[in-house]
Amino acid sequence: METIMEAVRLMEAQQTEKAIELLEKYLPVANEEERYTIAELYIQWGFLQEAKVLLEELIQQYPDEAELKLTLADIYIELEDDESAIELLNDIDENDPAYMQTLIQLADLYQSQGLFEVSEQKLLAAKRLDPNEPIIDFALGELYFSTGNYLKATTYYEKVLPKTNEIGHVSIRDRLAEAYAEAGEFELALTYYQDEANENPESLFKYGFTAYQAGRNDIARKAWERVIELDTYYHTVYLHLANVYMEEGELKKAYEIAQKGLQVDEFHKELYLLAGRLAHQLEKDDASEAYVREAVAIDPDFKEATLFLIELLKNRADYKGIIDLVIEIKDIGALDPLYEWELARAYNEIEEYNNALKHYTIAYNNLKDDSDFLKEYGYFLTEEGRVEEAIPVFTAYLEEQPFDDEITEFLRRLQQSDREI
Template sequence: MPKKWLYVIDEAIKRIENDEVELGLTALQKVQEHGKDLPEVMMYLAEVWYRLGHLDDAVSLLTDVMEKNPQMEPSLRRECQLLLAEIALDSSDFETAQHILYECKESGFESIQLDLLLADLYALQDLDEVAVKYLEQARQKEPDNQDIMAALGNLYFRIGEDDKAMEMLEMAGAESLDLLLTKGRSLAQNGQFEQAYQVFRQALVLDQSPEVLFGSAMMAFHVGRLDEAVELVKNLQAIDEEYVAAYPLSADIYLSMGKTKEAIDSLKQYVSLSGFDLDQIRRLIALLTQSGRYDEAKEYQQLHDQWNEESEEE
């Protein structure tokens, strides 16, 4: 690719990243206008449009390049096709993606990217066993690729092959956050809460994200470490007060500690954030009634009835 075109495109991207969006987009459009006879430049530009979220522009450009350059180098044509398939997958246009990918496959083309896109095609349609087949093919080409092993591990969990899943995830890296979270969830699903608690505590060392804090708080609750569970939930809410799943958990913890007032406060916050969750409203009404707060219970009963009627109408 001529260096001047690469330079102009990269400079345009920098402009966009520095909030000079209009200037950057104008520069990209100029490249498209003046470099239209250079397939490599247009291919690179199409990828840029795609990464910026301009999917229609990327598809239009790729289609145009392929139509106007029937003698294009096979490797460049394959790049165009694979990018078109990737865009189709992002748009949930599975039929188009499958058509493109199978055209590549039937022509004898082999690559890890093709295997990974085929795996995505089937995984997105919940055809996990077929997706595993293509990921295994990709792994044969790059046996030490940790990303492929991690993806395989997650798919093996989805099809119920937990032993294979754990083997893949451990091979992907024992200290991987994804591995720890997946392992913790698997142990929790099997009722092994103490082991899951220990795994989530390991994850907390690597990451203090809401997801990790929530899992750690949930496991601390299940193993009876209530004070710790409360602190973890508070830390989570301090980071993300709209993480709605934290509020019912908080209510569970406070009720186990005999703190009904705090449980009620948690459920009130949950209802105000989550919208139409009738089960949690009923739970809140019951706690308010038990606490003798009848006026508040009546208000939430009216809200419950209103939302219940609306959901039935839908």
Template sequence: MEQIQQLERSIMTGDLEAVEELVGQLESDPDLGMVYDSASLLMEVGLVPQADRLYEALIIQMPDAGQLKIDRAEAFMALGREDEALLLLSDIRPDEEEYVQSLVLLADYYQTIGMAEVALSKITEAESLAPEQPVILFAKAELLLGSGRYAEAARLYLLLQERGVEEMAGLAIEARIAEAFSAGAAYEEALPHYEALIQKGDVMPDTLFGAAYSHYQSGLPQQALTYLDELLEMDPDYFSAYMLAGQASLMLEENDRALEYFTEGIRRDEYDKELQLAAGKVSLKLSLPDEAAAHFAEALALDPEYTEARISLASLYEQQGAFGELLDLLEASPEEQLEIPLLAAFKAYAEEDAERFGEAYASYTQAYTGMKEDPEFLGRFASFLLEEGRREEAVRIVRQLTALDPGQSEWTSFLEDQEEEEA
């Protein structure tokens, strides 16, 4: 017992040389119980290679001890020696007491390497052998949650709660229930569990954000804002809260308040392109086109391939008739973005304004496939074709336009005149 106390003191003082010396002594110590406790201590503090040396010494003495195989397999996995761990675990027979424990460890391993279905089969087998063990139900719930099977995970967490389990592996079961419901878009079901957490005193930022998000998704933006304001007072650098607070404000039609949240978020995280885009959009609602353009441009500066920001800025330039800026913007865009019909149409308008008629015709033609249900585009395309002397093409476009919108009296008259001329 004195040796394990010396080991504890050496670990606390960070004297690794003394730790190594003691481990060397313990490898040949006849007190196997003390050697095992020492190995467990070394694993707890992260000194896995030293723990493994002791497990190896113990297995030599007790080669059939299932628990030692489990413990050394855990050490092997921590050391990246997975093949050796799997060999040890496969050596544990189904009739051994430790077989269920080996299944849980195998499930954890297969989950970490992305083999979720294999992991689930292992933990399901363990559950069939020990259905009343909370640790197995919890492990299965965690696997289901990680695999996106949220409703099944929530059912198991609720079952654990019904059995009086409040916490497992340092995690509150109430929090897992709330997370599972929220992740599965069952936001209204998540609400009472978030409320219960907060009433119990769990007002950590993630809990407040989860509660706010579930209230927002349930159409309760004011309650969401209450939690978000509390969260931001607690942690002003919880960046995702600014976007959600702005969105909740928009749901309440409080555009000024939304812009305040977005701009404060940008002040704290100037590299958030989504906040820049959101601030630009709400600036347009508030009739602040210059501010909107600045936000859209900043979003593009952060990510030149940010398609939504380019479309937003291009739309603004087109509405303002700023065709020079529009053409510069589109000519600087990635080639694949110009395959988007709306951007191709904007490019056509800008090229037409710049009297680059050949290029404009190519852009109109490119945009046509995706814009042929848009009466405004068809009208502009028809006018362009007539100006270019492409009357036959223009007539075809106008016929499409009037079929879509018979109320276009100007174009209806044009077709009537055309028919008279042909007669």
């Protein structure tokens, strides 16, 4: 043991190579207990391959020693060799005192591989061995939570809570709150968040989100304001808090918090769009356009932002601006039939009818079931003297809107005039 202790001292002195060299020279004369101690040191120091070799040799000598197998299985898992770990663990006898721990470890492995039913079977078998062990109830709760069976998860978390508030740095109250929230039981979820009186920004954010889902904007607002007080850089909260202010009609506050959020996260496209919407409502249209353009610049495929920007440009009668915008994002690869429709409208407004026709025709291929489009396209074709083409478009429109008497009569007149020609 003196040699092993000397190696430990060398490692503490950051003389890693000398420590490992000393142990390697000592291994041929070390007894089994010392070899296991050296394996443990290898694990502690992160030399997993070396520890693996030693433990595999020891298991050859002591094939029924479950503790050796559990330790080696941990190494296999760290080395991403789950199959070897499963094979080793399945070899542990069910009468061994370590069998329950083996079942829990196997359940975790099977869960990580997506074999949830097998994982559940292992955990239920472990629970039959020890019905009151909170680790097993917690593992079952985690399994059901991960598979979306939230109410079933709460059953097991509830069993854990009277025994402990936390397992593996996971708050049981937080888990119960999340599970009930995911199951739609928002009021019940809130009670667990309220009981969890902490100043953790993440927990407070979740508390606020659950309150918001429960229709309790007052609680959500206070929780999210506190999150920002605790952590200015918790960027996720700004969008949600701004939305709450907006819903409560406090547009200036919403706008201010959106602006603060953008100082924290300058690549938050949804927050740029919200800032743009709020600026528009506050009659700050120049700022509105600037914010929404930033959203589109971040993600040219951000359809909601693009369509909002198009509406802003329409309000200014800036049809050339619409054309430039849509052509630019199309060149980048953002494609949508609504963009073709907007191009057609813009070209129509500036009296470039051939271009308008071209884009109406392209849009028609994908908007044949959109009654608003069909009606507009039909009128455009009629104004362009393309009555024969307008008739099937209006006919298709009436299939969608059969009670539109005005278009029914208009189509009848078109058909009559077309026959007369």
